[in-house]
Amino acid sequence: MTNATTDPDPDDPDMLAGEYVLGTLTPAERARADRRLEVDPDFRIAVADWEQRLSRLDDGAQSVAPDPSVWPKIDRRIDRHSTPGPDRPLAGDRTADTIPEQISDLTPARNGGADIVDFAARARLWKRATFVSSALAACLAVFLIPGVSTFFRGPPPQNFIAAVNRGGTLPALIVSVNTELGQVTVRSVAAETPEQRDLEIWHVRPDTTPVSLGLLRQDVPITRLVSRSKVSFDAQDAIAVSVELPGGSTTGLPTGPIIYSGQLIAQE
Amino acid sequence: MAETDDLGDLLQKVARRDRTAFALLYQRTSAKLFGIIVRICGDRQRAGDVLQEVYFKVWNKADLYNREAGRPMTWLAAIARYAAIDDIRKTGAGSASGGTGEHEALDLVADSRIGQVDWEDRESLRVCLDELEGSHRSCVVLAYCEGYSREELAERFKRPVATVKTWLHRGLQRLKECMGTP
Numbered sequence: 001m002t003n004a005t006t007d008p009d010p011d012d013p014d015m016l017a018g019e020y021v022l023g024t025l026t027p028a029e030r031a032r033a034d035r036r037l038e039v040d041p042d043f044r045i046a047v048a049d050w051e052q053r054l055s056r057l058d059d060g061a062q063s064v065a066p067d068p069s070v071w072p073k074i075d076r077r078i079d080r081h082s083t084p085g086p087d088r089p090l091a092g093d094r095t096a097d098t099i100p101e102q103i104s105d106l107t108p109a110r111n112g113g114a115d116i117v118d119f120a121a122r123a124r125l126w127k128r129a130t131f132v133s134s135a136l137a138a139c140l141a142v143f144l145i146p147g148v149s150t151f152f153r154g155p156p157p158q159n160f161i162a163a164v165n166r167g168g169t170l171p172a173l174i175v176s177v178n179t180e181l182g183q184v185t186v187r188s189v190a191a192e193t194p195e196q197r198d199l200e201i202w203h204v205r206p207d208t209t210p211v212s213l214g215l216l217r218q219d220v221p222i223t224r225l226v227s228r229s230k231v232s233f234d235a236q237d238a239i240a241v242s243v244e245l246p247g248g249s250t251t252g253l254p255t256g257p258i259i260y261s262g263q264l265i266a267q268e
Numbered sequence: 269m270a271e272t273d274d275l276g277d278l279l280q281k282v283a284r285r286d287r288t289a290f291a292l293l294y295q296r297t298s299a300k301l302f303g304i305i306v307r308i309c310g311d312r313q314r315a316g317d318v319l320q321e322v323y324f325k326v327w328n329k330a331d332l333y334n335r336e337a338g339r340p341m342t343w344l345a346a347i348a349r350y351a352a353i354d355d356i357r358k359t360g361a362g363s364a365s366g367g368t369g370e371h372e373a374l375d376l377v378a379d380s381r382i383g384q385v386d387w388e389d390r391e392s393l394r395v396c397l398d399e400l401e402g403s404h405r406s407c408v409v410l411a412y413c414e415g416y417s418r419e420e421l422a423e424r425f426k427r428p429v430a431t432v433k434t435w436l437h438r439g440l441q442r443l444k445e446c447m448g449t450p
Contacts, residue, residue, distance in 0.1 A: 018437075
């Protein structure tokens with residue numbers, strides 16, 4: 001039975017997302033899809049949706065006790081490689097009530113000493129196209145982009161806030177957006193800039209490429225940016241931070257790893 | 269007390285480097301994840317290596333899990349599945365290349381009496397899988413559950429790769445129409 005008119009377009013991104021989850025993409029296709037996951041929120045959602053739809057197939061797998069020698073190996077490996085804290089940021093905190101009113105309300109999640117953050121290693125990790133990084137990014141998409149109806153009651157609000165997070169309870173940046181004034185204010189709390197790099201801040205919207213809002217200032221805790229574009233801010237949007245060479249990206253898109261991300265939450 | 273924590277709580281503690289919570293998480297989830305990996309890798313030895321990788325990743329990325337992204341077990345299972353598929357693609361081994369036997373697609377969706385319950389979810393997938401043409405269903409299920417590549421599916425069904433790709437897409441499309449969007 002042929003279905004010339006109803007067959008899905010083979011290049012349909014949703015089919016790409018489905019085959020991504022099935023694991024049937026070719027290596028080249030998967031590498032492209034991995035890159036797409038990093039910059040395309042819609043694609044991340046599509047992959048996350050397929051993961052959810054198909055996940056019940058996992059139930060059919062019989063539980064099998066692993067060999068007792070496996071756990072000690074895991075245990076020892078962690079001993080050898082342990083870093084003081086999570087070594088991969090990228091989790092947005094979507095609940096408005098966890099965003100502190102004052103910077104002074106924040107307490108450090110970890111005591112003393114700097115986290116050892118090896119950005120070179122992280123950049124290499126990002127370049128390696130592995131399923132896991134992308135799958136996790138895809139999982140995040142489910143909560144990064146909520147249904148619009150949960151936010152809007154009446155006319156769209158003018159102010160947004162994003163807690164741009166590294167995971168855990170301590171946001172790295174708090175971003176406020178005043179759409180009326182076109183002003184973006186970034187308060188830096190425990191943001192880490194690697195040496196000889198700049199952190200660039202991006203406005204990430206569905207269906208389109210990220211727009212740079214500018215660079216994070218390292219000399220003062222508050223960076224004020226004026227949105228140069230006429231791009232509006234909506235509750236589906238997110239703010240992302242990438243690591244760039246000094247001066248920022250020259251391509252108009254993030255060229256370095258995206259190390260923080262957080263979703264805009266409307267303030268009533 | 270970690271013993272009474274649910275998996276989500278344990279993951280949060282693991283994110284804060286709690287080794288006890290991590291050990292408990294392993295205790296509670298490793299058999300299921302190992303089962304998923306073995307189903308794809310075939311070889312238990314390799315599956316053991318993949319399992320190690322998976323829990324090392326879980327240790328390092330537990331901070332990325334958020335309840336709003338889904339159930340903890342789903343998140344863990346995704347990591348395990350992807351790691352297993354990564355492994356068999358690298359080595360060319362796996363259930364598909366050595367495995368024999370037919371699996372009725374619906375047998376691979378668990379008996380609803382066993383395991384955690386989200387009745388509507390499971391029923392929905394079962395019902396919708398039922399609606400697929402047999403060849404489309406088999407392709408989708410063999411790919412997801414056993415890690416078949418397009419080439420391996422083509423060999424199994426004695427069809428060109430392009431045909432198998434179309435079958436996969438039709439199967440996915442039909443599933444999406446039937447199940448909707450989560």
